[in-house]
Amino acid sequence: MKILYHIAVFFSHLTYTLLRLLGRNASHAPGVVAMKICPRYLEMVPKAKICICVTGTNGKTTASNMLTDCLTAAGYKTVSNRLGSNIAPGIAAALTNSTDWFGKCKVDATVFEVDERASRLILPYVKPDFLVVTNIFRDSLKRNANPDYIFSIINDYTPATTKLILNADDLASVALRPDNPRAYYGIAPLESDITEPVNLVSDNSTCPKCDTKLVYDYLRYHHIGHVHCPKCDFASPAADHLFTVPDVNGSVIYDEHNGEKTEYPLVSSIVFNIYNESAVIACLSEAGLANEKIQEIMRNTAVPDTRLKEEKIGDISVIMAMSKGQSCISSCRTFDYVSSEPGNKVVMLVLDDYYDRKNSVEYIGWIYDVDYEFMARPGVVQVAAAGPRCWDHRVRLLMAGVEEDNILCCLDELQCAELVKTDGVDKIYILYDTSTYNLAVKVKEKLIARLKREEAK
Numbered sequence: 001m002k003i004l005y006h007i008a009v010f011f012s013h014l015t016y017t018l019l020r021l022l023g024r025n026a027s028h029a030p031g032v033v034a035m036k037i038c039p040r041y042l043e044m045v046p047k048a049k050i051c052i053c054v055t056g057t058n059g060k061t062t063a064s065n066m067l068t069d070c071l072t073a074a075g076y077k078t079v080s081n082r083l084g085s086n087i088a089p090g091i092a093a094a095l096t097n098s099t100d101w102f103g104k105c106k107v108d109a110t111v112f113e114v115d116e117r118a119s120r121l122i123l124p125y126v127k128p129d130f131l132v133v134t135n136i137f138r139d140s141l142k143r144n145a146n147p148d149y150i151f152s153i154i155n156d157y158t159p160a161t162t163k164l165i166l167n168a169d170d171l172a173s174v175a176l177r178p179d180n181p182r183a184y185y186g187i188a189p190l191e192s193d194i195t196e197p198v199n200l201v202s203d204n205s206t207c208p209k210c211d212t213k214l215v216y217d218y219l220r221y222h223h224i225g226h227v228h229c230p231k232c233d234f235a236s237p238a239a240d241h242l243f244t245v246p247d248v249n250g251s252v253i254y255d256e257h258n259g260e261k262t263e264y265p266l267v268s269s270i271v272f273n274i275y276n277e278s279a280v281i282a283c284l285s286e287a288g289l290a291n292e293k294i295q296e297i298m299r300n301t302a303v304p305d306t307r308l309k310e311e312k313i314g315d316i317s318v319i320m321a322m323s324k325g326q327s328c329i330s331s332c333r334t335f336d337y338v339s340s341e342p343g344n345k346v347v348m349l350v351l352d353d354y355y356d357r358k359n360s361v362e363y364i365g366w367i368y369d370v371d372y373e374f375m376a377r378p379g380v381v382q383v384a385a386a387g388p389r390c391w392d393h394r395v396r397l398l399m400a401g402v403e404e405d406n407i408l409c410c411l412d413e414l415q416c417a418e419l420v421k422t423d424g425v426d427k428i429y430i431l432y433d434t435s436t437y438n439l440a441v442k443v444k445e446k447l448i449a450r451l452k453r454e455e456a457k
């Protein structure tokens with residue numbers, strides 16, 4: 001078996017080198033080759049001193065990239081699957097990069113973003129020291145079925161020795177593997193907290209012990225918050241790392257851990273990114289990094305915010321924002337954010353899942369989980385649905401109480417850029433999905449050309 005491993009490492013490195021010579025990023029194929037030659041590759045690769053896996057419905061990319069940057073900045077030679085896939089071959093390819101040609105580990109730390117559904121093929125073999133679970137939400141029904149199904153995969157396949165870094169404010173993931181070593185992180189009450197769910201999707205609303213409706217001590221969005229049961233002793237766990245944010249638009253965040261309070265720079269004002277930062281600080285601290293070291297590296301860390309790209313033409317800002325289709329939580333967060341920004345806004349929806357249509361049937365049920373109701377907020381002066389699915393968006397918008405006169409439907413996305421309202425508008429948001437980014441860029445270019453034309457008049 002050992003000989004197979006060495007052959008696999010050799011050919012995996014060779015594949016990597018050849019693909020790199022061809023200018024490819026080689027983040028998948030070297031893993032495929034390795035696993036084909038040695039099916040136990042993931043298990044047999046010697047692991048770095050610190051091996052971290054990050055999974056969860058939302059935020060795993062941001063959290064794992066931040067962890068990689070932080071460990072690198074702290075002087076650890078770190079390998080991650082940042083450029084590759086988050087399923088088994090992507091992890092195998094990254095593991096190859098963590099070894100030399102003889103199969104010996106040559107790095108201090110590895111950070112792997114792991115797809116929740118694929119975690120069953122990864123976690124039992126990689127056996128990470130730490131598993132960060134950002135949250136478990138409803139996701140694409142087609143890909144991930146029900147959140148309970150995702151929970152059971154992570155729960156069944158996480159090794160007993162792995163220390164879990166869990167979000168105390170997410171009732172879904174805190175119940176993972178109760179016997180595993182664990183550390184909870186949470187965010188103390190914020191000014192913007194509420195106590196009653198506002199989102200259409202709000203899972204985990206009843207007590208898992210006695211089925212009584214839970215009471216929220218504070219609630220952020222969907223089911224994220226702190227609960228207690230009015231009938232029995234069930235409550236959200238106390239956070240081992242309790243983060244306090246005096247002002248979300250401020251510059252500091254405090255981590256209270258083992259009776260000690262440490263100040264860190266706050267890297268984002270958006271709550272779900274504050275959760276990502278909290279997860280990262282908690283994980284680094286649990287991995288043994290000194291608070292002073294974490295403070296120092298956090299000062300130079302930024303949240304890789306690829307979601308918002310803004311350009312201003314005259315008085316109008318054109319902003320592209322990621323709104324991950326089929327994942328209702330991601331879209332809800334974006335809908336909530338853009339509709340509550342100040343000024344008169346137009347929101348263009350370039351959300352068509354034709355990527356899915358190519359491979360199987362298209363599933364549009366997710367739009368009934370997303371709070372289109374946010375688009376009925378004052379200040380949203382027009383919602384422009386673009387593309388072949390525009391009529392579905394229109395039905396949903398009407399159901400959500402958006403005025404008929406405020407809805408524009410265009411089958412042709414580019415034509416939408418010519419027809420969208422611009423009079424008296426401060427901001428135009430173009431919401432795009434992972435599969436419609438390039439199209440959304442074309443829509444933006446066309447819109448900007450039009451705005452420049454109108455400005456020149």
Ligand SMILES: [Zn+2]
Nearest residue numbers: 207210229232
């Ligand atoms: Zn109860």
